[in-house]
Amino acid sequence: MSGRRFLITGGSQGIGEALVEAARDAGDEVVFTGRNEDLLAEVADRTGATGVAADVSSAEDNARTVALSVETMGGIDVLINNAGWGYFAPIGELDVGRMRELFETNVFGLVDLTNKVVPLMKDQGQGDIVNIASTSGLKGHRNGTAYSASKWAVRGISQCWQDELRPHDIRVLSICPSQVQTNWGGKTGRDEPNKLFASDIAETIMAALGANRRALWTEIPIFATNPWQSE
Ligand SMILES: NC(=O)c1ccc[n+]([C@@H]2O[C@H](COP(=O)([O-])OP(=O)(O)OC[C@H]3O[C@@H](n4cnc5c(N)ncnc54)[C@H](OP(=O)(O)O)[C@@H]3O)[C@@H](O)[C@H]2O)c1
Numbered sequence: 001m002s003g004r005r006f007l008i009t010g011g012s013q014g015i016g017e018a019l020v021e022a023a024r025d026a027g028d029e030v031v032f033t034g035r036n037e038d039l040l041a042e043v044a045d046r047t048g049a050t051g052v053a054a055d056v057s058s059a060e061d062n063a064r065t066v067a068l069s070v071e072t073m074g075g076i077d078v079l080i081n082n083a084g085w086g087y088f089a090p091i092g093e094l095d096v097g098r099m100r101e102l103f104e105t106n107v108f109g110l111v112d113l114t115n116k117v118v119p120l121m122k123d124q125g126q127g128d129i130v131n132i133a134s135t136s137g138l139k140g141h142r143n144g145t146a147y148s149a150s151k152w153a154v155r156g157i158s159q160c161w162q163d164e165l166r167p168h169d170i171r172v173l174s175i176c177p178s179q180v181q182t183n184w185g186g187k188t189g190r191d192e193p194n195k196l197f198a199s200d201i202a203e204t205i206m207a208a209l210g211a212n213r214r215a216l217w218t219e220i221p222i223f224a225t226n227p228w229q230s231e
Contacts, residue, residue, distance in 0.1 A: 002027025005073040009056050010083030012039035014182030018198035020049050022206050031069045056083045056109035066116045079117045081110040082132045088143040099146035106150035127170040131158045135178045176221040177201050194226035
């Protein structure tokens, strides 16, 4: 399958970047976002995708991103809500302001952007929305109040949208990766062969999108073969 029009948030590195590459390799058009302009330019130059400097927690930026996607590609067939970050602290020491900030990106930004894309998909009579949740949204863990709650929210929101949007042939899928060796959280240089790489997540998503439209993969947890966490 090729020729689809992708909008990918947080495509300047990590899982989002691997998705930009996978979609371009499959012959799809891609607009992607991020905030670091150097990284955006590097990925855009290498892949031929269109990079947009836009913060998903900003309603103005989201409106601009959707307008630019329509201008560049004529519409959006696949929305991938990937942009996200983590904040971890024990209850008793939690900075609730920081938790609110995290929700602005991981939850409210995702909802705001999708709110602006769904009318286009309904008009087209078809679309796919992929929300990147986490195994932290499947099982809570210590220090995870803010992050885990945001990813449980993404899973709950995905289920609501599945119910609302299936009659419009808009598939909604939530992906729950376990630990992936990106630069997430400031970690760099991880290269353990039995643990997940961003490309594993991208391949899974492309396979789910390639399924016959009558098939909806509602949620996909992805674990590494080797269960032990790296530092
Ligand atoms: N790595 C893991 O172990 C793991 C596991 C499960 C789930 N996830 C989820 O997978 C997603 C991607 O994670 P990753 O590991 O690829 O992280 P990453 O390497 O840190 O990349 C995050 C991407 O999101 C962008 N981003 C962050 N906040 C943004 C905002 N407000 N507006 C626009 N773009 C923003 C970043 O670009 P800029 O910084 O330039 O804005 C970057 O392109 C996240 O939702 C994360 O929670 C990751």
